[in-house]
Amino acid sequence: MATYNIDNKKTRIFLEDFNTFTHYLNNKVVTIGKSTKNISSKFLYEMNGLMHVKQQNITEKSKQSSYPMLHLFCKLAVEGNLFKEESIKGSKLALKSTDRLKTFNEFNDIEKYMFLLETFWIDCDMRKTQCILYDYMDVSIVTRNVEYLSTQKSNEDIFTNNLPYLSSSTLLCFTYFGLMTIEANMDEMIKDARRFIPSKIVINDLGLKIFKILNKKRNLELWNIPHRKNYGEWKVNFDEAFIHVFKSLFKKGELEQTFSRNKEEFKDGTYTFKVSLDKNTWAKIKISAHHDLDYLHECIQDAFEFDNDHMYSFFMDGKAWSNNKFTCPMDYEGPWANDVNLGELNLFKKQKFLYLFDYGDEWWFTVEVFDIEDSNTRLLIPEIIEFKGEPPEQYPDFDDEC
Structure with a gap:
């Protein structure tokens, strides 16, 4: 040839x-x-x-x-x-x-x-x-x-x-x-x-x-x-x-090197996420690499005192409704948030992505990878380590505004 x-x-x-x-x-x-x-x-x-x-x-x-x-x-x-x-x-x-x-x-x-x-x-x-x-x-x-x-x-x-x-x-x-x-x-x-x-x-x-x-x-x-x-x-x-x-x-030996694929890297450790509704309302959540995105969703719900009564998605490119997403387990279209652990996502410090809760009212939260700590012990229960501002009302009482 x-x-x-x-x-x-x-x-x-x-x-x-x-x-x-x-x-x-x-x-x-x-x-x-x-x-x-x-x-x-x-x-x-x-x-x-x-x-x-x-x-x-x-x-x-x-x-x-x-x-x-x-x-x-x-x-x-x-x-x-x-x-x-x-x-x-x-x-x-x-x-x-x-x-x-x-x-x-x-x-x-x-x-x-x-x-x-x-x-x-x-x-x-x-x-x-x-x-x-x-x-x-x-x-x-x-x-x-x-x-x-x-x-x-x-x-x-x-x-x-x-x-x-x-x-x-x-x-x-x-x-x-x-x-x-x-x-x-x-x-x-x-x-x-x-x-x-x-x-x-x-x-x-x-x-x-x-x-x-x-x-x-x-x-x-x-x-x-x-x-x-x-x-x-x-x-x-x-x-x-x-x-x-x-x-x-090509001649023998001219095409040998490339970057390997199919290499599943798990970035172990303890992750701290800064989840912001706006610049004056945010929470810091510490969670293990072995927890999945659905667990992070529940932590955000707890931090902002929401009722966890609607569907949600994480958009990893920060763009709402893009295809680079993980959806809640009840959604008909995956990939689903409970199928991926945080350590599998190849996250890096200062990376930001979007957490969108409630497809009707569309609550948008910016999720920043605030820190990744190496740890010999696994954090079994996530922690809300800091909160700034006041949690918003998920369902404001509109009668008070009349």
Whole structure:
């Protein structure tokens, strides 16, 4: 079988630009929006100037949606756990490197490239990775596009009108990865966050091989973790490493290292959560890593003197009604809060998430991981160690207001 390399110009530029991106993040305090998690405009403008692939028609105030490649890089860096969000002074959030970044930088170029492709395929929520605002990209659409592209010939023009659904974001992502080239008047379209229609698509030899493997052996509906979590799974395991079926594309020994999966880490200890209704009303709760989220829910109910008479959810990304959630045991849709212990959640200090109680009245509480203590003894009964303010009335007496 013929072997390939990733020395084509597009792929080389992709790796060099991603390296520039991570180096910039690692050497500056780069802030992100609290709700959007997008990089602040001033940093995007500076980074764009350092890239080989520069986005045109942007200003210092342009948002992340105007920088499709940097948007993709941000998702790869965070979902690949090379960087994580961290609270800094003034309650701002910044992206900080993890220990994995050092290991990633020790990979050879093929291993780096395949790890980034793996992160895109397995860890990225396709809807959030969509890099053109007025476009659509989800698991179904990406799957259909890959299926079509895998049946084409390399180094020949492809007619886009035969694509089952033209997703500009999908085509852009594959182009940035160096799997193919496209010709289109993109700059004005991207400036206005509109989808574009390529006049020409050409897949290279390596790109066609990768599309064929992705289509036949790495079905996106089975391998994409956010997609599977949308259907109630929260522990997703795989029988073999993602890179295994790609090794034959390269010379022996060139694709060996990646980050392990299916490694269930339990972060033992005693957790202290600061649960805030507002800045003047909050409780601190100390609880064991071996207690589940449903137990934490009961502690919050006790702390705020609620009646525990409605359903609830924990939204781990802090966004109400997102799919990154654990629901109460009575809810018809999981994953459920009583199925996961706190130590299984890979929580870290200063991390924040949302506890939403009562789907009608919607009481919103911000839950912050205030501290994690190593302990040789297990805390059997959770403790409410501090409370500030007055517990709110769950059901105010409206007659008193008349």
